[in-house]
Amino acid sequence: MTTVLLIFGLLLLVLINVPIAVALGAVALIGMVMSKGLNSIYNAALTMFDGATNFPLLAIPLFILAGALMNTTSISRRLINLTSALIGFVRGGLAMVNVGVSMFFAEISGSAVADVAAIGSVLIPAMKKRNYTPELSAAVTSSSASIAIIIPPSIAMIIYGALSDTSIVQLFVAGIIPGVLGGFSMMGLCYWYAVRYDLPREEAFSLSRLWVAFKEAGWALTLPVIILGGIFGGIVTATEGAGLAVVAALFIGGFIYREINWKHLRKAMVEGVTQTAVVMLLVATSAVLGLHLTEMQVPQQFASWMMSFTSNKYMVLALLNVMLFVVGMFLHGAAAIILIVPIVMPLVHQIGINPIQFGLIMTLNIAIGQQTPPVASVLVTSCSIAKTDIWETTKVNIPFILVLVSVLLLVTYFPPVSLTLVNLFYG
Amino acid sequence: MVTRLKKWLERILEFISITLLISLAVIVVLAVVFRFLGQSLIWYDEVASVLLAWLTYYGSALAVCHRGHLGFPGLFLSLPKPLRGVAFIIAEVVVIGFFAVVGYAGWYLLGIFGEETLVSLDWVHLSFTQSVIPIGAVLFILAEALSMPEAWRKSMAGIDFEKEAIDQAIEEASQS
Numbered sequence: 001m002t003t004v005l006l007i008f009g010l011l012l013l014v015l016i017n018v019p020i021a022v023a024l025g026a027v028a029l030i031g032m033v034m035s036k037g038l039n040s041i042y043n044a045a046l047t048m049f050d051g052a053t054n055f056p057l058l059a060i061p062l063f064i065l066a067g068a069l070m071n072t073t074s075i076s077r078r079l080i081n082l083t084s085a086l087i088g089f090v091r092g093g094l095a096m097v098n099v100g101v102s103m104f105f106a107e108i109s110g111s112a113v114a115d116v117a118a119i120g121s122v123l124i125p126a127m128k129k130r131n132y133t134p135e136l137s138a139a140v141t142s143s144s145a146s147i148a149i150i151i152p153p154s155i156a157m158i159i160y161g162a163l164s165d166t167s168i169v170q171l172f173v174a175g176i177i178p179g180v181l182g183g184f185s186m187m188g189l190c191y192w193y194a195v196r197y198d199l200p201r202e203e204a205f206s207l208s209r210l211w212v213a214f215k216e217a218g219w220a221l222t223l224p225v226i227i228l229g230g231i232f233g234g235i236v237t238a239t240e241g242a243g244l245a246v247v248a249a250l251f252i253g254g255f256i257y258r259e260i261n262w263k264h265l266r267k268a269m270v271e272g273v274t275q276t277a278v279v280m281l282l283v284a285t286s287a288v289l290g291l292h293l294t295e296m297q298v299p300q301q302f303a304s305w306m307m308s309f310t311s312n313k314y315m316v317l318a319l320l321n322v323m324l325f326v327v328g329m330f331l332h333g334a335a336a337i338i339l340i341v342p343i344v345m346p347l348v349h350q351i352g353i354n355p356i357q358f359g360l361i362m363t364l365n366i367a368i369g370q371q372t373p374p375v376a377s378v379l380v381t382s383c384s385i386a387k388t389d390i391w392e393t394t395k396v397n398i399p400f401i402l403v404l405v406s407v408l409l410l411v412t413y414f415p416p417v418s419l420t421l422v423n424l425f426y427g
Numbered sequence: 428m429v430t431r432l433k434k435w436l437e438r439i440l441e442f443i444s445i446t447l448l449i450s451l452a453v454i455v456v457l458a459v460v461f462r463f464l465g466q467s468l469i470w471y472d473e474v475a476s477v478l479l480a481w482l483t484y485y486g487s488a489l490a491v492c493h494r495g496h497l498g499f500p501g502l503f504l505s506l507p508k509p510l511r512g513v514a515f516i517i518a519e520v521v522v523i524g525f526f527a528v529v530g531y532a533g534w535y536l537l538g539i540f541g542e543e544t545l546v547s548l549d550w551v552h553l554s555f556t557q558s559v560i561p562i563g564a565v566l567f568i569l570a571e572a573l574s575m576p577e578a579w580r581k582s583m584a585g586i587d588f589e590k591e592a593i594d595q596a597i598e599e600a601s602q603s
Contacts (some may be wrong), residue, residue, distance in 0.1 A: 017515070020496070021497070049560050057479065375499065375501070
């Protein structure tokens with residue numbers, strides 16, 4: 001099957017609502033049978049098994065489970081109280097609290113929709129009560145939740161790392177500066193909105209209140225410290241860190257906060273297995289497509305095609321960013337990474353782009369994709385909570401998206417932003 | 428009848444998937460502990476990878492019960508009703524057809540593996556570990572068939588499964 005037919009078939013199946021994972025597998029299977037004969041179905045079945053045994057991806061179910069366990073406790077309320085005590089006294093403080101909590105939460109849970117539901121259901125009604133417009137409340141919640149996927153631990157980075165043979169730990173380290181930069185820029189934007197629309201301050205700063213909030217949230221904060229400390233310190237791998245995250249979440253939720261019961265546990269585990277399976281089936285079927293594309297030398301053809309336009313590294317990066325942006329608008333994050341990585345990696349290597357830097361570029365594009373309709377699960381979740389129209393919210397959200405775009409451009413054209421810490425620790 | 432069967436299938440798949448997830452978590456934690464004790468578990472990588480593959484397929488069938496796999500329902504739901512009905516049927520045929528082929532191929536391969544075993548555990552046969560492909564395919568088809576009536580009803584009513592899942596996440600978050 002030619003590449004054009006393959007893309008056309010894939011588009012057609014996805015548009016009639018065939019699950020993306022099945023659509024990938026089906027077009028690959030048809031393509032393989034047409035080019036290599038009926039016997040290639042056995043190869044496809046073997047690849048579907050091998051594709052699902054990608055060892056680094058083991059971290060996904062464990063991080064999702066740890067996050068789901070923490071989400072069943074009152075962690076969001078504790079983190080909101082702490083961040084509110086820290087920065088609530090500034091004008092527009094509640095919006096900044098929203099951004100700050102997302103940055104904390106990023107280190108605890110792996111699912112952006114679950115995070116935005118947990119944070120948004122508390123903060124959006126509170127913001128509306130304090131005269132923030134529903135659109136601004138939804139926009140702040142939505143954009144700041146997307147910071148979650150560039151601050152470790154990040155499911156998107158785990159998928160990218162596993163599929164591109166890049167160190168997941170180094171990707172995590174690379175995400176720290178861009179994540180913090182994005183978060184603080186969004187807080188600055190919130191302040192600008194607050195001054196412009198005369199939005200209120202929350203309670204005055206009080207050390208005693210901060211101490212009480214810190215004591216309440218302290219255990220929850222030890223989770224990222226222990227896990228990321230272990231991973232960054234080279235004591236455990238990302239997968240082992242994820243395993244420890246589950247133990248720590250069980251300990252904190254079950255024994256310290258005493259908020260996890262069997263019902264919570266079962267729900268968290270069901271959520272963990274289904275979310276994992278959804279991503280892993282995509283990985284497995286895309287392995288079949290990858291096999292077919294490699295046999296047809298599509299990644300190499302794609303590299304030559306792109307190089308025929310320009311061999312300038314920065315121009316290629318610009319073209320890749322446009323492509324990733326468009327794909328991110330129409331596909332969910334995991335699906336976009338799984339589909340794109342095998343096709344573009346030969347080009348990335350050929351043109352001399354650092355794969356860690358490209359991982360950040362990819363993840364940031366996914367973050368932007370979560371904010372750009374028609375497929376924008378995080379934005380849809382915040383709009384549902386705020387009861388606002390997606391397009392009206394998008395108008396208000398544009399400056400926040402521009403912050404994400406600015407961080408993306410910095411990471412793309414100023415590699416030290418993502419690579420300084422990596423070189424410092426692993427250079 | 429279909430609803431009850433679907434509920435039963437869901438419960439069985441939940442039990443299997445949760446058992447696999449717990450086993451995975453226990454094995455990973457054990458591996459860390461043993462490594463610190465200076466006695467690394469040689470079978471850890473291989474067994475954990477197989478468990479991940481099993482979790483993928485049993486969990487996938489479970490996700491089908493809620494029609495939870497990622498898709499792009501936007502255009503489909505905006506089609507006129509008769510056309511949407513045709514698209515729905517084609518999509519179901521594609522899904523079931525794909526897993527029927529994969530299931531058959533996976534089942535055929537089990538016979539070929541013969542006495543081959545895992546590298547680190549020579550008493551675990553590959554035909555056992557790889558059995559998840561045909562079994563997973565059958566379970567996927569079963570879950571697809573049992574969830575079809577509800578999916579048809581919702582598709583014809585223009586209800587988006589993804590939107591429903593988001594609403595549920597919001598409801599659960601506001602309750603906790």
